[in-house]
Amino acid sequence: MQIHLELQARWDRLQSSLWFRPTLLSVAAAGLAVAMVATDQALELTSFPLLNAGADDARALLSSITSSMLTVTTVTFSIIMVALVLASQQFSPRIIRNFMRDSASQYVLGIFIGTFIYSLLVLGRISDTENRVFVPVVSTLVAILLTLASISTFIYFIHHIAEAIQANTIVARAGEKTVALLDKLFPEKIGRPASAIAAAEPELPATPGVPIAAAQAGYIQAIDPEALLRLAGEYDLLIRLEREIGDFVPQGNSLLRIWPEREFSATETQALQDVFEIGTERTLFDDILFGIRQLVDIALKAISPAVNDPSTALNAIDYLGNVLVQAAQRSDPELYRYDDQGRLRVIAQGVTFEQMVDGAFGPIRQYASGEVAVTLRLLKTLHEIAQATADPARAGVLWRHTQMIARGAVRGIPEPHDRQQINQAIRLLADQLGQLPGAALLPVDAAALAL
Template sequence: MKNVKITKLWDSLQSSYLFVPALIVVSAIALAVMMLTLDRQGNYGVLKNWGWIYTGSTDGARAMLAAIVSSTITVAGTVFSITIVALQLAASNFGPRLLRNFMKDVSNQVVLGTFIGTFIYCLLVLRTVRGDGDDYNSFIPQLSVTVALALAIVSISLLIYFIHHASTIIQASHIISEVSAELDRATDRLFPEKIGRGLSQSGRQVAEIPANFDEDAYPIKATKSGYLQVIDDEKLMQITSQQELIVRLEFRPGKFIVKGSELMMVYPGGRVNQKFAKKFRDVFILGTERTEQQDIEFPIHQLVEVALRAISPGINDPFTAIRCIDRLSAGLSYLAGRDFPSPYRYDDLGNLRIITQPVTFVGLINAAFNQIRQYSNSDVAVTIRLLEAITTIARYTQNPKDREALRRHAEMIQRDSNDAVSEEWDKKDIEKQYQAVLKAL
C-alpha cells in the first residue's frame, strides 16, 4: 500500500494549477538549451535533407519568434480567463465543493502550461539571434526556430481542443458522471474484498475491549482545527504494535475537528509521553476542505449538493436532480456488494490494536437520501425517482439492517409526499412506486 502522505501530496499537486504548468515550463527551458546547443554545433545530419529546417534570414527568424511570443502569451491570457469563467459557473450552479474536480482536470493544466512553455521557449531562442545575415558573427538557430514553429502549431491545436473541452466540462451531465466515477473509484479503494484483518484471522471473534479502557486511556488532542482528510493507518499500526498499545479513534476521515478535541484514546495511558503523543498527532492529516482519498461520503455529498441546487426554487431543474439520483443509486448498488470493514484492526500476531469509527451502509443511505427527500417532497418526478432508486438498490442488498434502512426511507418519502402533494393522480403514482419498493424488499 502506498504511503498515505505521499498519496495526499500527489493529490494536492494534481488539484493545483502550478504543478503541471511548472513541469512544462521547465521542460521548455531544457528543450531550448538542447536545441541551441545543437544549433551551435551546426551538425544537423539527415535533418537538413528533409527540407523542414528554417533557412530564412535573421530578420525573418526574429519576426517569426516575436510573432509566436506575442500570440502565445495573449492566448494564454484568454485560456486563463475562460478557465476562471468556467470555475465561476461551476461554483454558482453546482456548488463550491465541486471546484476541486475542475482544478484536477489535467487537460486544462496541460493547455495552459503548453502556451506558457512555448512563450518561454521562444523568448530564450529569440535572445540568441544576432547579426543581420551578412555579418561573420551572425547566428541563426535554424533548428531552434523550426522547433518553435512546431510548438506554435501544437499550441493552436490545443487551443481548438480547449474550446471544445471547456464547453464540455461545465455541462451538468459531465460533472455528474465525473463525480459518480470518483465514487466508484473510492469504493474500489476503500472497500476491497478483505480489509482490516489478515487471512488467518478472518474467522476469529473480535477480542473484548479492556474493561478499564475509558478510565486508563490517555487522550491525544488536536492542536488545530480542520477537516480530517487522511489517517496514516500503516504508521498507526506500526506504533501500536511496537509499543503494545490499543487505540480508539474518535473521528473518521471527512469529519471536522475542533482544536482541543480528542483525536484518539490510547490504552494503557501510562505508556504515553509527549514524544508518542506527537507521533500519534502526525498520523492525522487535517486540511481546509474534505477530500475523497479516505472519505467515501464526500462524492455522495457532492452528488446530493448538485441535486439540491437543481431542485431549489431559483433553478428548478428536476432533470438534473434525477440524474444525480440515478448516479447515487448506481453507486450505492455497487457499494452494497462490498464487505464493509470491521472497526477492529489486528496486528500480524492477531492482537487488537486499533478501534476505528466505522462507515456503515445505513449511514451512506442516509447521506444520499435524507436531504433530497426533505427538499423534494412536493416534486412528484423527483419523489418517484427516489423510490425507483431504492427499488434498484434493494436488488443488490442482502443485509437485513440495510434493507430495513431502505424500507424506512421509502416510508418517509411516501409519507412526506402525501402531505405535500395535493393532486390525487400524483399520489396514486407515488403509491404505486412505493408498493414496488415494498415488493422488492
C-alpha cells in the same frame, strides 16, 4: 503524517493545482530551447527545408509567436476561471476541486506557456552584429511546429471545456470518483479483521482511556493505516479512534483514546497525531461521504428556485443510486483490527452502508418533498438498491427511507394522480423488500381520480 501517506496526500494536492503540470512543461520547454540552440551552434546551418530566414525574419517570426502565445494563454486562463465560477454557482462550490484536477486543462496551459517560454529563449539567442551573425534555424523551425501544435491544442481545449461544463459530465465524473473510493474504505487496510482470525468478541477496557488531542483544527482528510498499526504494536497499545475520515475536529479535542492508561511523551503524542492528515477542506482522497455529498449538493442546487433544473437533480440521483448499488454488494468494514499475532490493536471508525444511504437520501428528501419527479426517482433508486442486497438490516434501512419519503410526499404533494403514481412505486419497492406497503401508502381521493 507518516512519510508515504504524506507523499500521497501531497501528490493529491499537486494534482488539484493549476500550476504543477504547466510548471513541468515550462521547465521541459526551457530545456528544449537550450538543447535546440546548442544543436544549431553545432550544425551552423544557414537554411533548412521549409525555412530560409535571416536574422530579422527569424526575430520577427519568434516575436509574433511569443506575443500570440501570451495572448492565447491569457484567454485560456480566463476560460478556465469562467468555467470554475459557472460550476460553483450552477452546481456546487465543492466540485471546484474536481475541475482543478482536470489534467487535460493543465496540460493545455503547460503547452501554451511552454511554447511561449521556448520562443522567448530562442529569440534571445539570435545575434546580428558586425562580428557574428547567428540565426538558430532548427530552433526556429521547432518553434513553428510547437505553434502549430498549440493551435491544435487550443481547438481541442475549446471542445474539452464545452464538454466538461455539461451537467451530465460533471455528475458522471463525480459519481465515478465516488465509486472508486469503495475499494479503499477505511479501515480495511489496518491489520487483519476479526473474521480473518476467527476472533471472539473482545473484552474492551472499562476505563475511559487516555485521549490524544488534535494539534490543529480542520477536516480529517486521511488516516495512515500502516502507521497506526505499527505504533500500536511498538508502544503495545489498544487504540480507539474517536473520529472518522471527513469529520471536523476542533483543536484540542480528542482524535483517539489509548489503553493502557499512562503518561505519553511529547514524541509519542506527536507520532500518534501525525497518523492523521488534517486540512482546511474535505477531499476525495479517502472520504467517500464527501463524494456522496458532492452529488447531493448538485441535486439540491438543481431543484433550488434559483436554478430550477430538475433534470440535473434526477441525473445526480441516478449516480447516487449507482454508488449505493455498488456499496450494497460489499460488506461494511470490520472495525476491530488485529495484528499478525491476533492481538486487538485498533478499534476504528468506518463508513457503513446505512451512513451512505442516510447521506444520499436524507437531504434530498427533506428539500424535495413537494417535487413529484424527484420523489418518484428517489423511490425508483431505492428499488434499484434493494435489488442489489438480500441483507435484512440493509433492507430495513431502505424501507425506513421509503416511509420518510412517503410522509414527506403526504405533506408536499396534494394531487391525487401524483399520489397514485407514488403509491405504485411504493408497492413495487415494498414487494422487493418483503414489506407490507399499507403504512407507507399515501391517502388518495378516489372521487378526484374519477374526475
